[in-house]
Structure formats: C-alpha cells, structure tokens
Amino acid sequence: MYVAVKGxxxxxxxxxxxxxxxRRGDRAVPELSVAQIREQMSLAVNRVMAEGSLYDPDLAALAIKQARGDLIEAVFLLRAYRTTLPRIGTSRPVDTGTMRCDRRVSATFKDAPGGQVLGPTFDYTHRLLDFKLAAEGEVPQPPSGTPDTTPKPHITGFLGRDDLIQDEPASDEVPPDLTREPLEFPAGRALRLQALTRGDEGFVLGMAYSTQRGYGRNHAFVGELRIGTVEVEMEIPELGFDICIGEVVLTECETVNQFKGSKVEPPQFTRGYGLVFGQTERKAISMALVDRALRAEELGEENTGAPAQDEEFVLAHSDNIQATGFLEHIKLPHYVDFQSEMELVRRMRREAAAQGDVVAGQKEAAE
Known part of the structure; x- marks a missing residue:
C-alpha cells in the first residue's frame, strides 16, 4: 500500500x-568568485539579466553562482529579488541611434554607412575545442586596432528615405508594464515585445526557427544587428531637465521583411524588432522574427495557423519561470491526489470486471 512519506x-x-x-564542489579547486563569473561568463550573465528583467551584472553573476549554473533558476532568483526593489521613477526611452557599437553588422547592405563592425563574435570561429584554454597561466592578448565607437545611423533609416519600408511613427502613449500588470489578450505590440524580451531564449529561438521553415511565411533579412552601450536618462523634476543616470549594454536587431501591400499601403518592406539586455544576439534575432510573425493580423496578412503567429500560444508559453513552476510542481507531494486517482482506477477495473462477468454469463446462457 502507498503511504504518505513524512519528512x-x-x-x-x-x-x-x-x-x-x-555547489562548492571539490574544496581543492579554488572557489569561483562573483567577479570571475561576471567577467568571464558574460554571455550567461547577459541572458540572466534579460530574462530576469533586471540590469545588474553583479546580481546576475551572484544568482548564477547560487544556482550552480542553472540559468533558469538564476533568472528565478533575480526576478524574486527584483520584486523587493522600490520603483523610484521611469527613465526616458533610450536612443539606440546614439549607441557606441562594439558590433554592428548588416546582411542587406555590404557598404553600410558607418561601416560593418564585426566585434567579438563566434561567427567566424571553426568551433574546434581550444585546449590552450585548459592550460594554466594563459595571458590573453588585447584586440588590435582602436574600436570606432562613434554613433552610427540605423540601416532601416536609409530604406525609409525612399519610402521602401513601413513607417513606424513614435507614440507618446505609455506602454503597459508587464512586470507590474498581468498579461492580457489581445496584447498590443509593446506588450508582446516585453514578453518576448523576457521569454526563454530556447523557446523564442524555436518559434523563430519554425517561421524560417515555413510555419509563418517569415522570409527575413537582418537589416541590422548592433551591440553596444547607450545612456539611460531620467527626468529630475527638481532640476527641470534630464540627466544621465547610467549606461547599459543592449543588443538590437531589425529585420526587413517583404510586404505585398494593402488597399491603403503600397508594397514595401516591414520590420521585425528585437531589443535585449547585454550581448544576446541570438535572442534579439529570434525576437525580431517572432515579432514580425505576430504582426500578420495587424498587416492584413493571411494567418496560416502557424504556432509563431498565434499570439496567445507564443506569449502564454514563452516565460521560463511560469513554465518551470508549472512543470516542476508535479515532482512535489501529490499523495492525496494520487490516492484518489488510484482508487478511481481500481473502481473502474472492478466495474469492468463485473461487466465482463455479466457478458460472459449471457454468452454461456445463449449457448
């Protein structure tokens, strides 16, 4: 008999x-410091900050250490901490056009104004294990040359001059805050973008990949991918003007997609958009592809029923903390539930057996 386990x-x-x-592991091996994680595992730190909705490299590195490298658990820790922080104000929208780019590439224009900046990327590596990294005392060489950090214009701006890409005028409407208000459907684009930037990278990547394989008619070019530092400004009422309160590293992606036009708009290109904390380019590109797929109804396009075009499916399942909580709760005690299920199965078996006996008796009588 199954009984409840007492602990x-x-x-x-x-x-x-x-x-x-x-978590500590072999005591003979030096302990990882938060600073080491922050500086040498920066891409993991960036992902935790993005999905945790909190830009703080030190706290993200601490969360990774506490979580033993489980990034979803680290995101959970960071979000839980964020809920304890006071909200002292709202910053101005950042101007990515003034970004000091460490990386800026375009798949649409070879000779992009401002030039292509490859920056730190795995794109051109051979994906071969570098056993030199396992050697003690390696001294990395600083990058050659002087990086050009002057602001660079957005590539899509040049398409806009010729009216070749859909205009997206700025709005003074304050978007809803997903960290303070529950997600509701239908969701506006601003809310969708918030959900995607917080969403699990693997899930958003899977949705983006599905659009490239034909589930969403999303044939995109990367108009521009840029990674760099922008200033965050905030209005101080006592001063009467904006001041810079800090800087953040962002990854921004704009995709360029074909659009056949409508009764009121000519054929032109449209955009998909992604903006994520830190150097998180895979997530930013994925986000831009899914954003464009979710705009089908807005643009009057046929909704093919693809998963990436289903707003409720994508947004309701993209959050890794909600998904983890719902999935992992089934490993916690469900003794009472299971006992009731087991009793139900036993009763069904008794009824089936009794019914079988009746049928067998009727068959014998007939013979």
Whole structure:
C-alpha cells in the first residue's frame, strides 16, 4: 500500500546543506568568485539579466553562482529579488541611434554607412575545442586596432528615405508594464515585445526557427544587428531637465521583411524588432522574427495557423519561470491526489470486471 512519506523541516534543512556542499564542489579547486563569473561568463550573465528583467551584472553573476549554473533558476532568483526593489521613477526611452557599437553588422547592405563592425563574435570561429584554454597561466592578448565607437545611423533609416519600408511613427502613449500588470489578450505590440524580451531564449529561438521553415511565411533579412552601450536618462523634476543616470549594454536587431501591400499601403518592406539586455544576439534575432510573425493580423496578412503567429500560444508559453513552476510542481507531494486517482482506477477495473462477468454469463446462457 502507498503511504504518505513524512519528512519535515529537518529533511528540508539537510537538503539545503547538501545543495550548498554540491555547489562548492571539490574544496581543492579554488572557489569561483562573483567577479570571475561576471567577467568571464558574460554571455550567461547577459541572458540572466534579460530574462530576469533586471540590469545588474553583479546580481546576475551572484544568482548564477547560487544556482550552480542553472540559468533558469538564476533568472528565478533575480526576478524574486527584483520584486523587493522600490520603483523610484521611469527613465526616458533610450536612443539606440546614439549607441557606441562594439558590433554592428548588416546582411542587406555590404557598404553600410558607418561601416560593418564585426566585434567579438563566434561567427567566424571553426568551433574546434581550444585546449590552450585548459592550460594554466594563459595571458590573453588585447584586440588590435582602436574600436570606432562613434554613433552610427540605423540601416532601416536609409530604406525609409525612399519610402521602401513601413513607417513606424513614435507614440507618446505609455506602454503597459508587464512586470507590474498581468498579461492580457489581445496584447498590443509593446506588450508582446516585453514578453518576448523576457521569454526563454530556447523557446523564442524555436518559434523563430519554425517561421524560417515555413510555419509563418517569415522570409527575413537582418537589416541590422548592433551591440553596444547607450545612456539611460531620467527626468529630475527638481532640476527641470534630464540627466544621465547610467549606461547599459543592449543588443538590437531589425529585420526587413517583404510586404505585398494593402488597399491603403503600397508594397514595401516591414520590420521585425528585437531589443535585449547585454550581448544576446541570438535572442534579439529570434525576437525580431517572432515579432514580425505576430504582426500578420495587424498587416492584413493571411494567418496560416502557424504556432509563431498565434499570439496567445507564443506569449502564454514563452516565460521560463511560469513554465518551470508549472512543470516542476508535479515532482512535489501529490499523495492525496494520487490516492484518489488510484482508487478511481481500481473502481473502474472492478466495474469492468463485473461487466465482463455479466457478458460472459449471457454468452454461456445463449449457448
């Protein structure tokens, strides 16, 4: 017979102690510091900041250390901490046109004004294990040349001059805040973009990949991908003007997609857009592809029923914290539920057996 397993606080405390022991690993190996994680695992730190909706490299590195490298658990820790922070104000929208770019590439124009900046990228590596990294005392060489950090114009701006791409005028409407208000459907584009930038990178990547394979008619070019630093400004009422309160590193992607036009608009290109904390270009490109797929109804295009075009499906399942919570709760005690299910199955078996006996008796009588 199945019975409830009794544990309690002592078992939970012991599990926490064991977790801390496993997190530390072999004591003969030097402990990882938060600074080491922040500086040498920056792409993992960037992902945790993006999906945790909090730009703080030190806290993201601490969360990664505490979570033993489980990035979704680290995102959970960072979001939980963010909810305890006071909200002191709202910054101005950042101007990515003034970004000091470390990387800026375009797949649409070879001789892009301002030039292509390859920057730090895996794109041209051979994906061969570098065993030199396992050697002790390696001294990395600084990059050659002087980086050009002058602001560079957006590529899509040049298409806009010839009216070849759909104009997207700025709006003074304050978008809803997904971190403070629940997601509702239908969701406007601003809310969709918030959900996508917080969404699980793997899920958003899978949705974007599906659009490239024909589930969403999304044949896009990367108009521009840029990574760099922008200033964050905030209006100070006592001063009467804006001041810079800090800088953040962002990845921005604009895709260029064909559009056949409508009764009121000529054939032209349209955009998909992605903006993510840190150097997170795979996520930004994926986000831009999914953003464009979700605009089908807005642009009067045929909705093919593809998953990436289903707003509710995409947004309701993209958040890794919600998904993790719902998935992992099934490993917690469900003894009462299981007992009731087991009793139901036993009763169904008894009824089936009794029915079988009746049928067998009727068959014998007939013979």
């Amino acid at each position: 309690g606080e002592r078992a939970i405390d012991a599990a926490h102690e064991w977790l801390a022991h496993e």
